[in-house]
Amino acid sequence: MFDRPDSNAAFDESSEKEAVVLVHLNFNDPDFDETEQEFIELVQSTGAEIAVIIHGKRQRPDPKYFAGTGKVEEIREHVVANDAALVMFNHELSPSQERNLEQKLQCRVLGRTGLILDIFARRARSHEGKLQVELAQLQHLSTRLVRGWTHLERQKGGIGLRGPGETQLETDRRLLGQRIKSLKKRLDKVRSQREQGRRSRQRGGVPVVSLVGYTNMGKSTLFNKLTTSDVYADDRLFATLDPTLRRLKLMDTQPLIMADTVGFIRNLPHDLVESFSSTLEETRDAALLLHVIDAGASDRDDLMHHVDDVLQQIGADEVPQLIVCNKIDQLDEHQARLDRNEYGQITRVWISAITGEGLDLLRQALQEYFPEQQLELENIS
Numbered sequence: 001m002f003d004r005p006d007s008n009a010a011f012d013e014s015s016e017k018e019a020v021v022l023v024h025l026n027f028n029d030p031d032f033d034e035t036e037q038e039f040i041e042l043v044q045s046t047g048a049e050i051a052v053i054i055h056g057k058r059q060r061p062d063p064k065y066f067a068g069t070g071k072v073e074e075i076r077e078h079v080v081a082n083d084a085a086l087v088m089f090n091h092e093l094s095p096s097q098e099r100n101l102e103q104k105l106q107c108r109v110l111g112r113t114g115l116i117l118d119i120f121a122r123r124a125r126s127h128e129g130k131l132q133v134e135l136a137q138l139q140h141l142s143t144r145l146v147r148g149w150t151h152l153e154r155q156k157g158g159i160g161l162r163g164p165g166e167t168q169l170e171t172d173r174r175l176l177g178q179r180i181k182s183l184k185k186r187l188d189k190v191r192s193q194r195e196q197g198r199r200s201r202q203r204g205g206v207p208v209v210s211l212v213g214y215t216n217m218g219k220s221t222l223f224n225k226l227t228t229s230d231v232y233a234d235d236r237l238f239a240t241l242d243p244t245l246r247r248l249k250l251m252d253t254q255p256l257i258m259a260d261t262v263g264f265i266r267n268l269p270h271d272l273v274e275s276f277s278s279t280l281e282e283t284r285d286a287a288l289l290l291h292v293i294d295a296g297a298s299d300r301d302d303l304m305h306h307v308d309d310v311l312q313q314i315g316a317d318e319v320p321q322l323i324v325c326n327k328i329d330q331l332d333e334h335q336a337r338l339d340r341n342e343y344g345q346i347t348r349v350w351i352s353a354i355t356g357e358g359l360d361l362l363r364q365a366l367q368e369y370f371p372e373q374q375l376e377l378e379n380i381s
Contacts, residue, residue, distance in 0.1 A: 005140075007235065007269060017048060017049040017050065018048060018084075018085040018086060019048075019049050019050075019051040019077055019082045019084045019085065020043065020048045020050060020051060020084060020085070020086045020087070020088055021051055021052055021054065021075060021078050021082065021084045021086070021087045021088070022038050022039065022040070022043060022050055022052070022053045022054065022087075022088050022090065023053075023054045023056075023067065023075060023087060023088065023089045023090065023091075024039060024053060024054070024055060024089075024090040024091075025055070025057065025058055025061075025066075025067060025071075025090075025091065026055065026056070026057045026058075026280070027057075027058060027059070027060065027061070028059075031266070031299075031302065034266075034299055034302070035266055036053070036090065037142055037207060038265060038266060039090040039112075040053075041216075042115055042116070042119065042161050043088060043115065043267075045119055046115075046118060046119060048086070050137050051078065051082035051084055052078050052082060054071070054074060054075055054078060056068075056071045061091070061097075063097075064096075064097065064100050065097060065101055065104065066089065066091065066093055066097045066101070067098055067271060072101065072105070074086060075105060076104065076105050076106075076150070079105055079106075079107055083138075084107060084164060085107060085108065086107060086108045086109075086110060087101070087107060087108070087109045087110070088104055088110050088115060089110070089111050089112065090112055091111060091112060092110035092111050092112055092113060093109070095143045098110075098111065098144060099144070102376070103114045113140055114140065116265075117133065117136055117137050117140060119136075119258075120133045120136070121133045121137065122178070127190070128187070128190045128194075128306045131183055131186055131187050131190065132187065134183060135180065135183040135184065135187065137220055138176060138179060138180050139180060141176075142176055142177075142180070146187055154218070188351050194281070195281075205255075206255045206256070206257055207255075207256055207257070207286075207287035207288070208245075208256075208257045208258075208282060208285065208286045208287055209248070209256055209257070209258050209259070209286060209287065209288045209289075209366065210258075210259040210261060210262060210282055210283040210286035210288075210289050210290070210319075211223055211258070211259065211260050211261065211289075211290050211292060212264070212283055212290070212291055212292070212302040212307060212311065212316075213263060213264070213291055213292035213293060213307055213324075214263055214264055214265065214293070214294075214304075214306065214307055215262075215263025215264060215265050216263060216294045217258060217263065217292045217293060217294055217326060217327075218292060218294075218326045218327060218353045218354065219261075219263060219292045220260055221353040221354055222290075222292060222324070222326065222351075222353035223244070223246070223258060223260040225353055225356060225359055226248060226258060226359065226362070226363075227246040227247070227248055227258050228272055244259070244260045245258070245259050246258050246283070248366075250366055250367055250370075256366065256370060259283070259286065260280040261280060261282065261283055262280075264306060264307050264310045265306070266306050279326055281314075281381065283311070283314065283316045283319070284291050284315050284316040284319070286316070286319055287319075287320075287370075288319070288321075288322060288366075288369060289311075289316070289320065289321045289322070289372075290321075290322055290324050290362075291304065291307065291321045291322070291323050291324065292324045292326050293323060293325055293326065293327035294326060294327050295326060295327050295328050295330075295331060295334075296327060296328075296330050296331050305325075322346065322347070322348075322349065322365060322369070323347060323348040323349070324348075324349050324351060324362065325348055325349065325350045326349065326351055326352065326353050326359065327352060327353075327354070328350050328351060328352045328357060329352040329354060329355050329357065334350070334352075334357075335350070336350055336351055336352070336357045336358030336361055337349075337350045337358070337361070338350075338361050338364070338365065346365045346369075347370060349361050349362045349365050
């Protein structure tokens with residue numbers, strides 16, 4: 001029987017790149033091509049080497065293997081031919097489907113949620129972010145617990161934890177439950193501290209402007225340019241996971257706080273949204289959302305719709321939005337500009353965060369939205 005390694009990580013960055021087989025099945029999905037490209041980018045951001053992408057078309061998932069038996073045999077042949085260590089499905093697999101596939105393919109099998117969790121684990125840098133990632137991982141993997149969790153036993157000491165007549169699986173489940181309970185308590189404490197800071201800002205009348213948008217839209221680059229910060233930014237999905245707050249210096253406006261948060265993606269699993277709810281609270285309680293989009297993306301309206309879906313899930317759908325059309329430097333003909341509605345209100349700002357074009361117009365838009373005094377820039381987190 002194939003065994004899982006004693007680690008929550010799907011990929012080992014310390015070793016040579018492992019070959020992975022990707023599976024993307026079409027269930028009459030109108031966004032099939034777009035979701036496949038995003039799937040590829042997600043996998044590439046882990047450093048894995050894609051051996052082959054297997055396609056197929058079905059009306060509905062197979063209850064046992066998700067894919068049909070013929071397709072599973074095709075996958076197995078590619079696993080053997082490429083000496084692949086992992087098969088990745090761009091779909092949600094049930095625990096039983098995942099186990100059945102592992103037995104049939106004799107290698108690790110990971111669904112979409114497992115992949116996203118692995119990337120989150122790599123990106124989390126703050127104490128809170130790491131706690132949230134571990135909690136989400138354990139809650140997801142608890143339904144897939146069929147073998148030994150010896151890494152959890154080492155964390156707890158192990159000796160004396162196993163009662164007479166208790167099976168290893170029962171022990172592992174109990175250890176897992178204890179770890180989840182401990183993580184929730186620690187996160188409650190961190191959230192309480194964050195809430196105190198939020199209440200303090202609200203009492204001081206300092207509005208929060210939160211950057212939101214699809215992942216890899218340039219939010220962190222824009223955040224750095226506006227606040228002269230050095231938040232990590234890279235051209236890959238989920239480059240930034242932990243929320244960051246900075247004070248923003250503007251002329252003739254009231255004090256502002258800028259918040260940078262994790263980017264969204266298609267079909268972000270609901271349990272992940274729940275796990276990261278505290279980091280998204282800055283978005284829910286913001287006075288204004290800067291919704292950053294790729295000005296040249298052919299599917300930008302579709303991506304905006306996915307972001308709005310997540311905002312609705314976290315209760316931020318009623319917060320006013322200002323659309324920031326980023327990356328105009330990649331357009332053949334481009335010019336930084338402001339778009340206004342029939343009432344003279346600014347609705348869109350066209351900019352390039354990487355070159356700085358239009359940032360003065362974005363500052364102007366914020367000054368119009370929050371007119372008052374001037375505040376010096378300082379780090380508040």
